[in-house]
Amino acid sequence: MSGQQKFYWLMGGVVTLLLVASLVGSLLAARAGSEAARAVIANLNSRIRAWWVMVAIFAVAFLAGPIATLALFGAMSFFALREFVTLTPTRRADHVPLFLSFFVLIPLQYALIGCGWYGLFAILIPVYAFLILPAVAALAGDPEGFLERSAKIQWAVMVTVYCVSYTPALLLLRIPGYEGQDALLVFFLLLVTQMSDVLQYVFGKLFGRTLLAPTVSPSKTVEGLIGGGLAATAVGGAMYWITPFSPLEALAMSFVIVVMGFLGGLSLSAVKRSLGVKDWGAMIEGHGGMLDRVDSLSFAAPIFFHLTRYFL
Amino acid sequence: MRPLAAVLCGVMRTLVGAHARWQEPPSSAPSIYFANHTSHMDTLAIWAALGPRLRAHTRPVAARDYWDRGALRRHVARRVLNVVFVERHREGHEGDPLAPLAAALQEGSSLILFPEGTRGTGPLPGAFRSGLYNLAARFPQVRLVPVYLENMHRSMPKGTFVPIPVICTVRFGAPLARIAAETREAFLERARAAVVALA
Numbered sequence: 001m002s003g004q005q006k007f008y009w010l011m012g013g014v015v016t017l018l019l020v021a022s023l024v025g026s027l028l029a030a031r032a033g034s035e036a037a038r039a040v041i042a043n044l045n046s047r048i049r050a051w052w053v054m055v056a057i058f059a060v061a062f063l064a065g066p067i068a069t070l071a072l073f074g075a076m077s078f079f080a081l082r083e084f085v086t087l088t089p090t091r092r093a094d095h096v097p098l099f100l101s102f103f104v105l106i107p108l109q110y111a112l113i114g115c116g117w118y119g120l121f122a123i124l125i126p127v128y129a130f131l132i133l134p135a136v137a138a139l140a141g142d143p144e145g146f147l148e149r150s151a152k153i154q155w156a157v158m159v160t161v162y163c164v165s166y167t168p169a170l171l172l173l174r175i176p177g178y179e180g181q182d183a184l185l186v187f188f189l190l191l192v193t194q195m196s197d198v199l200q201y202v203f204g205k206l207f208g209r210t211l212l213a214p215t216v217s218p219s220k221t222v223e224g225l226i227g228g229g230l231a232a233t234a235v236g237g238a239m240y241w242i243t244p245f246s247p248l249e250a251l252a253m254s255f256v257i258v259v260m261g262f263l264g265g266l267s268l269s270a271v272k273r274s275l276g277v278k279d280w281g282a283m284i285e286g287h288g289g290m291l292d293r294v295d296s297l298s299f300a301a302p303i304f305f306h307l308t309r310y311f312l
Numbered sequence: 313m314r315p316l317a318a319v320l321c322g323v324m325r326t327l328v329g330a331h332a333r334w335q336e337p338p339s340s341a342p343s344i345y346f347a348n349h350t351s352h353m354d355t356l357a358i359w360a361a362l363g364p365r366l367r368a369h370t371r372p373v374a375a376r377d378y379w380d381r382g383a384l385r386r387h388v389a390r391r392v393l394n395v396v397f398v399e400r401h402r403e404g405h406e407g408d409p410l411a412p413l414a415a416a417l418q419e420g421s422s423l424i425l426f427p428e429g430t431r432g433t434g435p436l437p438g439a440f441r442s443g444l445y446n447l448a449a450r451f452p453q454v455r456l457v458p459v460y461l462e463n464m465h466r467s468m469p470k471g472t473f474v475p476i477p478v479i480c481t482v483r484f485g486a487p488l489a490r491i492a493a494e495t496r497e498a499f500l501e502r503a504r505a506a507v508v509a510l511a
Contacts, residue, residue, distance in 0.1 A: 078326075082477040092469050098476040281479065 003181035006242050007062065010187060014055055021048045040205070046286030054284070054293075058190070062183055066171050067114065069186070073168045074110040078102065079290040080160035083280040087272075088152045093140035097133040101157050105129055109165050118172055125162040130154055159268070159298050160291065166301035173305075175312045178244040188243050189304055192236040192257045193297045197265070199235075200228030217269040229258045244312055256307060257300045264299025317392050324360040328353065328467050328480040332361040335510075336486045340366060342422050343455040345484070346444055348437035348507055349426035350465035352378075353475060357461060358424050359393060361482035371416050372424040375400045396423065400430075410446055417451050427503065431470050435462075437507055440500040448490075448499065456488040458503065460510035483510040 001009075025045040032038045061072040085098060105125065112121040134150040167189060171182045178185075204224025212220040236254025240247040268291065272280065281289025324330045332338075347358060355372045362370055374395035380386055389395045396416045399409060408414075416423060425447075427440035448456055460483040468475040488506055491499075 078477065082479060085477070086463065086479040090466065092471075095469065095472050095476060099474055102477055103474075 001241075003184055006181070006184055007187070010184075010191075010242065011059055014191075018048065018052055018055065021051070043286050048286075050285045050287055062187070066168075066183075069171070069183070070110045070114050070168050073164060074106055076290060076294060077106050077109075077161045077164050079283060080164065080280075080294055081106070081156060083283075083289045083291050084156040084160055087275045087277055087280070088156060090149060090152070091142055091144065093137055093142035094149055094153065096140065097137045097153055100133065100136065101129070101153065101161070105157060106161055109161055110168070113165060113169050113172060116172060121165075121169065121172070125157055129157060133157070155271075160294075163298035163302055164294055166305045167297060169301075169305055170308070173309055173312070175244045175308075178312075181242075181244075184242045185244070185308070188236070188239060189257065189301060190297070191239065192232055192254050193261045193300050195235050196229060196232035196258045196261050197296055198228075199231045200224045200262075203227030203231070213266060216273060217266060220266070220269075225262060229262065232258050244308075249311075253304065253307065257304055260300040260303045261296030264296045267299070268295035314392065316388070320356060320388070320392065321360045324353070324356050327475050327477050328357060328464070330357040330360040330480060330482055332363070333481055333483045335484060338363075338366055338484070339455065340369070341455055342417060342420055342451075342453070343370075343457050343487070344417075344423045344425055344444070344447060345370070345457045345459050346425045346427050346440075346503065346507070347459035347461050348511075349428050349431050350433065350435075350461070350470070351431065351468035351475075353468055354426065354431075354461055354464055355393065355395075355424060357464060357480060358459060358482055361484075366422070369420065370422040370424060371396050373398055373413060373426070377401065410443060413443075413447060414450060417447065417454060423447075427500075433465060433470055435465060436511060437504055440504050442496055442500065444503055445496045445499050452490060456503070458485040458488065458506035458510060459483065460485070460507050462511070485510045 022045075025041070025048050028041045029038075029045060032041045057072065061068045081102060090098065109121065109124055112124060133153055134146075137150060137153075138146070167186055170185045170189065173182060173185070175182070175185075200220070201224065203226075204219065204221045207223040207227060208221030210222040211218070212222050212225060233251060233254045236257065237247060237251030239254075240250035243250050243253075245253060272278065279288030280291035283289050284293055287293050345358060345362075347354065355374065359367060359370070359372060372393050372395045374380075374389055374393070374397055376397040376399055378385075379389040379395060380397060389397075396412050398412065413423060413425075425444060427444040428438050429441045429443070432438050444456075448454070461480060462483065463478050463480040466476075467478045467480060485506055488503060491502075494502075
């Protein structure tokens with residue numbers, strides 16, 4: 001099967017899954033009795049509607065080619081960083097560093113992927129930006145909370161730009177025998193992270209009893225994590241045929257993606273609580289903000305990229 | 313919508329969101345939207361938040377010394393926003409400074425007004441100047457809608473020339489109640505408090 005054919009099979013599978021989800025959602029909506037149940041089902045159905053839109057946007061970007069895919073992830077970084085900056089207290093002296101982060105770092109980071117300059121892509125933010133952004137802030141001459149302000153901007157840029165950009169960076173990998181199919185590896189990563197989020201939500205709602213970290217994330221449960229995480233690992237293993245991995249390797253990679261995705265969701269939840277909010281924004285109906293959707297991806301993508309690069 | 317208007321709205325959505333939150337359902341009856349003022353983008357943010365229907369007959373009040381300068385800015389002010397110019401510096405100008413605003417209200421337009429008269433630096437507005445009081449007294453039927461612009465002072469603070477993307481919600485409050493025989497000071501303080509209450 002060619003890469004193109006695999007892509008259409010995948011899209012067929014995702015659309016079927018969404019059709020089933022929409023059907024189940026409308027059946028549940030008709031049966032919901034109590035006020036609380038109705039609210040949960042209404043949120044579930046807006047999540048499913050948002051999924052249709054997200055899948056459509058990604059399908060178009062994938063079909064349009066690598067430039068469109070890079071532009072899409074660049075836009076995701078932009079909106080995620082906008083959410084992070086909105087909720088993070090900054091001062092007047094941070095204006096230039098923030099401007100550079102949005103309008104220089106984001107285009108540059110994705111342009112480096114576009115022109116295939118791996119060496120600079122990997123260090124642009126953790127080396128150059130991490131030194132230059134605080135220096136620019138220091139030039140503005142405001143020492144008030146300087147360490148905290150620098151750390152916040154660095155962390156924001158790290159998660160929303162550097163880490164997210166590792167997803168389309170999979171297109172950079174030259175894997176022997178897998179030429180022309182790198183886009184499927186992006187699809188694989190997105191599928192496993194998002195299925196893991198969805199299945200942890202579903203298992204949590206159905207069987208969730210024990211709260212995992214109530215002070216950090218009031219909705220995560222042990223049952224949801226184990227049930228959803230194992231199910232998502234199995235889904236990823238079953239998708240080995242779109243990857244350059246053997247079935248067992250695909251299973252192991254999926255497990256790593258699930259674990260990192262969980263840690264990403266948990267860590268960014270902790271950031272949210274420390275900023276005193278429940279959602280990063282309201283951009284994606286039912287899900288919250290852009291960062292609520294890409295939190296798990298931001299932790300899973302760099303590790304998945306480097307493991308793949310090391311082993312293949 | 314004309315192309316330039318669509319571009320301006322798109323830029324505002326991308327940079328600051330500029331999504332409206334209405335405490336009471338919006339109405340197309342003649343209104344004065346009065347807001348806190350911290351950045352050069354404030355006019356555009358409210359204009360974008362109003363949406364096409366209300367925007368069609370709403371005219372921002374704009375200082376001539378800023379908005380009537382430079383070819384692009386002047387074009388946007390005159391042809392896209394359809395602003396009402398006011399003179400901030402009174403030297404050499406005769407007559408009633410509020411006359412163009414009164415004329416716009418007379419013909420049924422709504423106005424966007426920044427009663428502080430100048431940009432502030434913090435999240436809360438400074439003292440209001442008396443223009444709002446005088447207009448309110450002359451047009452007792454006009455709705456006085458307080459508006460709070462959240463975060464605009466972070467996106468493009470005074471003294472900076474480029475905006476940074478920060479989500480700025482535009483909060484429209486309930487129209488100010490009319491109180492008979494209220495003094496100028498009491499009215500202006502109540503109007504300011506209505507904006508502060510939305511913060």
